[in-house]
Amino acid sequence: MQFQLRVLRDGIAPTVMRLEAATPDDARRLAEQQGFTVLRVQQRSGSAFCSRAGAFPLLLFCQELKVLLEAGLPLSEVLHTLAQKENKPETRETLSRLHRALNEGRQFSDALSTMPQHFPSLFVASVRACETTGNLPEGLARYSVYLEQVDILRKRIVSASIYPSLVLVFGGLVLLFLLGYVVPRFSKIYESRSTHLSFASEILMEVGQTVEHHGMLMLALLIASIVGLVALFKQPAVRAKIGIAMTHLPQIGSRIRVYHLSRLYRTLAMLLRSGVPVVTALGMVNELLGHALHQNVALAQRLISEGRPFSEALTECGLTTPVALQLFRAGEKSGRLDGMMEHAADFHEEEMLRWVDAFTKLFEPILMAAIGVVIGVIVLLMYLPIFELASGIR
Numbered sequence: 505m506q507f508q509l510r511v512l513r514d515g516i517a518p519t520v521m522r523l524e525a526a527t528p529d530d531a532r533r534l535a536e537q538q539g540f541t542v543l544r545v546q547q548r549s550g551s552a553f554c555s556r557a558g559a560f561p562l563l564l565f566c567q568e569l570k571v572l573l574e575a576g577l578p579l580s581e582v583l584h585t586l587a588q589k590e591n592k593p594e595t596r597e598t599l600s601r602l603h604r605a606l607n608e609g610r611q612f613s614d615a616l617s618t619m620p621q622h623f624p625s626l627f628v629a630s631v632r633a634c635e636t637t638g639n640l641p642e643g644l645a646r647y648s649v650y651l652e653q654v655d656i657l658r659k660r661i662v663s664a665s666i667y668p669s670l671v672l673v674f675g676g677l678v679l680l681f682l683l684g685y686v687v688p689r690f691s692k693i694y695e696s697r698s699t700h701l702s703f704a705s706e707i708l709m710e711v712g713q714t715v716e717h718h719g720m721l722m723l724a725l726l727i728a729s730i731v732g733l734v735a736l737f738k739q740p741a742v743r744a745k746i747g748i749a750m751t752h753l754p755q756i757g758s759r760i761r762v763y764h765l766s767r768l769y770r771t772l773a774m775l776l777r778s779g780v781p782v783v784t785a786l787g788m789v790n791e792l793l794g795h796a797l798h799q800n801v802a803l804a805q806r807l808i809s810e811g812r813p814f815s816e817a818l819t820e821c822g823l824t825t826p827v828a829l830q831l832f833r834a835g836e837k838s839g840r841l842d843g844m845m846e847h848a849a850d851f852h853e854e855e856m857l858r859w860v861d862a863f864t865k866l867f868e869p870i871l872m873a874a875i876g877v878v879i880g881v882i883v884l885l886m887y888l889p890i891f892e893l894a895s896g897i898r
Contacts, residue, residue, distance in 0.1 A: 507545055509532070509545050510543040510544040511535055511543060512540065512543060530798075531545055560594075560622035566651070569582060569583075569586070570644040579612060579640070583599055601615075602615050602619075605618070611635060612640075613631045626774070626775065627647055629778065633778040636779065657763060661860055671868070671871055675879070679878065683711060683712050683715045684716055687713075687886060688712045688713055690709070694709065704885050704888075705888055708885045761797075762855065763856055765824075765828070765852060766849045766853045766856065768789055770846065770853075772785050773842045773846040782841075783808055786805040804820075828852070831847055832845070
């Protein structure tokens, strides 16, 4: 669920930020962890598509900013150039505000933090860490790679679901055409000839007549049910319960957990390479994970702050796998924990991608076969009385 918050920080004029959270209290807590004073929290209205359409192009911004900085241009001039070439008014205004803030003598990270609706806390923390080392282009490159990799699995799942979704839609349309148009015509033919029908064929004809006579009402009920389910799914409490319930499903639950853990490892690796302390990084990544893991991460953050080793704390909180645990222990010994976390994320993402590909290859033919069987049974039941009549004539 997305919430819109009006926040205040360091005496700066109140601004608006957007956060993904399960409840308003979680949204308030996440904003306060980032150093903001929350004045108001309200749930965002409107579709996800509309909000996404006006989103700031953060990945493109990082890439263009990196190229121009590596060319030797000053940061203020780079921002002015990007604002001048931008066509979208909202994006141009955002870049102009950053340019004005730099001209006023403010740090780049401080300017970014005043617009949390466009620049997430992970990005601001990465930039702030790079300002201390003086290597901002490297930090931008690192964050660009992170943005491209962190959702690669989600994009693969979306791509893999397109074909089955089309099969379901067109299969449903064919079934609707058969039940609403073809079956009633056969029913009238059999009624006029007083043909004896089997029990299954009679049920099919009655269903066809019902769809023909009450089709619009049934369609309205179907649409209302879909709208109701979507509205119900948007409720934070319902989504949290569904997410927790899915983690207990056999096979699928473990895969969901591995997906969230891979995001956790990759995000932590990016923040650690940027110079963010591990305790601070754990507090920042909590908003990216499933609701079922929030308490685990909070507990791990507390254990590490008390002096427990990183690998031991994550294992105790159920945030490791056997492979990840061995990599983390090796990283602690060698001083390359960020690199080992990157390897753990790569390993589990590759594992998930192989599972998604295998599941898709198995699910698609099963789905097509199921739809084919249903359509075939309907056609068979429509023509079965004709076959029986033909056999009786012989």
